[in-house]
Amino acid sequence: MRAGIPTPGLAARDPQALRALALVGLVAAFFLAPGSHWSRVRTAFDWRGAVTPQAYRLDAWIDPPAYTGRPPLVLPGLRSDDTNTAQAAAVSVPVGSVLVVRAAGIATDALKIDGLDEIKPEPDAPAPPADARAGASERRFTVARAGSVQFTGPDQRTVSWRIAAIADTKPSIAFAKDPQTGPRNTLVLSYRVEDDYGVKDAQAVFTPTPPERGLFPRPGSPAPGLATPLVPPPDFALTLPQPGAKGGAGQTSKDLVAHPWAGARVQVTLKVHDEAGNEGVSETRTFRLPARAFSKPIARALIEERRRLAFDPSTRSHVESMLAALTLAPDQFAIPPAEYLGLRTAYYRLHNARSDDDLRGVVDYLWEVAVLIEDGTLSAAERELRAAQEALREALQRGASDEEIKRLAQDLRQAMEKMMRQLAEEARRDGGTDARPLDQNTRVIRPQDLQRMVDRIENLARSGSRDAAKQLLDELQAMMDGLKPGNRQAGRQQGQQQQSELGAMIQEQQRLRDRTYREGRPGQQGQQG
Missing domain, CATH: 2.60.40.1550 (SARS coronavirus X4)
Structure with missing residues (x-):
């Protein structure tokens, strides 16, 4: 038997072909429904079997x-x-x-x-962990x-x-006021800094001003140029506002009196950097650096020639001639032997200098000779006191740790005690020069008061008030500066004024002065007896 051809008869039963709508809907659903359709279709025809999804x-x-x-x-x-x-x-x-x-x-x-x-x-670089x-x-x-x-x-x-x-913007820095001269001829710079994330460091950069033309310059002559300075400029770091702050006001005091550029007209520019390496620059200000005032003519001449040599090493012949002229007739100008030896040593050191380092050594030595002529020989106690003051000031300037501030404050206390013992000994030797009682309006400052000032400086530094601590240290040094040998000698020449100031500052010497006063009036002493 043979089967005939299948005759479903769908066309007769569905003459309008509505059965095609099912196929159209299936295709539309395939494209409209979300999901990875093709991956499912491929999976259906994957003869390798079901695959576990990869975990990642x-x-x-x-x-x-x-x-x-x-x-x-x-x-x-x-x-x-x-x-x-x-x-x-x-x-x-x-x-x-x-x-x-x-x-x-x-x-x-x-x-x-x-x-x-x-x-x-x-x-x-280290290898990744073994248990990764x-x-x-x-x-x-x-x-x-x-x-x-x-x-x-x-x-x-x-x-x-x-x-x-x-982008990280550049930091900015600007002068809050013109450079000023502070206590003890220190240079005071006031400024403001700003940055989007905070500044990293700042510094003051100095350059010499161009030399001025003479009163009657030669027609057509070129303007005098700047020589390369023998001594580098006194650039220094600036104190920043509170760490972490994006901006604020700052002030830095720097003692440049001993620097060879002191007293010269210079240009100063402030520069600031942030952590990203961006640099901000302020406007340039021109001013004269603070300098120590020397009263003795020879000392003033040495400082002037020292500055000349520091700015231009080619002027060494001029400086050498000046040193030779100063020592030409020591007896006629009443130059003491120690000063004469210092001047001749400076002359021969300059004459025999063979390098820039030798010339810089002469520059430093001229300062020592000038200070020796002006002040005389400093005692060991005065040198120790000055070194302790400068060490504490430098530590406050750079934000040292509390442990270092404590150690330096203790060194300052010991130096002050040693200085007071020396002053008391000198007053005991010269006790008869001042037989007057103290003025009743004189403020008596006891050694305990000075010690409390040092304690206050240490406490201010520990609490973060470094500027107030530096200001109090300046006041303390101003008090101690009145005890220098030069000031005492000037006081004796002015009629015993300095001895009265010494008794006002030291309580122990008050009792000594009272006893000296009683011994200077034997009549009253006999009546009291």
Whole structure:
């Protein structure tokens, strides 16, 4: 038997072909329904059998530079157990931030990077931990400009990040007032600094001013030029406002009296830097550096020639001739032997100088001779006191630790005690020069008061009030400056005035003066007896 051809008869039963709507709906549903359709179709015809979905994880975050103070920024990632098919984010971060992409279970080679620079690991970088998960990897990128990153997972899900770079602006610094002369001829600079994340350091930069033309310059002659200074300029670091602050006012005091540039007209410019390396520059101010006033003509002449040699080493012949002229007739000008030996030593050192270092040594020696002529020989106690004061001032200036401030304050106390013992001994030897009682309006400052001032300086520094501590130290040094040998000698020449000031400052010498006063009036002493 043979079967005939099948005759379903659908065309007769459905003359309008409505049965085709089912096929159209199936095709439309295939394209409109969400999901990975083709992957399901391929899986249906995969003869290798069912495959377990691959477990993976992709994380990313951005580390801003530490100096910005910003926390890390976490970006959306991908996970195999997440139902989201796409992740995206747009962020703005400071320039210099680092994008970290860490993957587990998948490779990061499929990352599509645009505009970011990858950070290659160092050759001697430590190896990853032995217990790290198999297949884990990490890549880092520097954000120097705007860029984007895209990644497609094994299940065709995607993630993208668009990163904008925020440029770090330059810091700014400006003079709050003109450079001024502070106590003891110190240079005082007041200024304001500003930055978006905070400044790193600041300094004052000095340059010599061009020499002035003569009163009657030769017609057509070129303007005098600047020589290369023998001694470098006295550039120094500036004190910054409170750490972590983005701006504020600052003030720095610097003792430049002993520097060879002291007393010269200079130009000063303030410079500031931030952590990103940007530099800000202030306007330039022209002024004359503070200098010590010398009363003796020979000392003044030495300081002037010292400054001349420090600015232009080619003037050594002029300075040498001046030194020879000063020692031409020591007996006629009543030059003491010690001063004469100092001047002749300076002359021969300059005459035999063979290098710039030798000339700088002559510059330093001229200062020592000038101070010796002006002040005489300083005692060991005075040198120790001056060194202790300068050490504490320098520590306050650079923000030293509390332990160092405590140690330097103790050194200052010991130096003051040693100085007072020396003054008491000198007053005992010269006790008969002042037989007058103290004025009743005179303020008596006891040694305990000076010790309390040092304690106050230490407490202010510990509490963070470094400026107030430096101001109090200046007041303390101003008190102690009145006890210098030159001041005592001048006081004796002015009719015993300085001995009265000495008794007003030291309580122990008050009792000595009372006894000297009683011994100077034997008539009253006999009546009291």
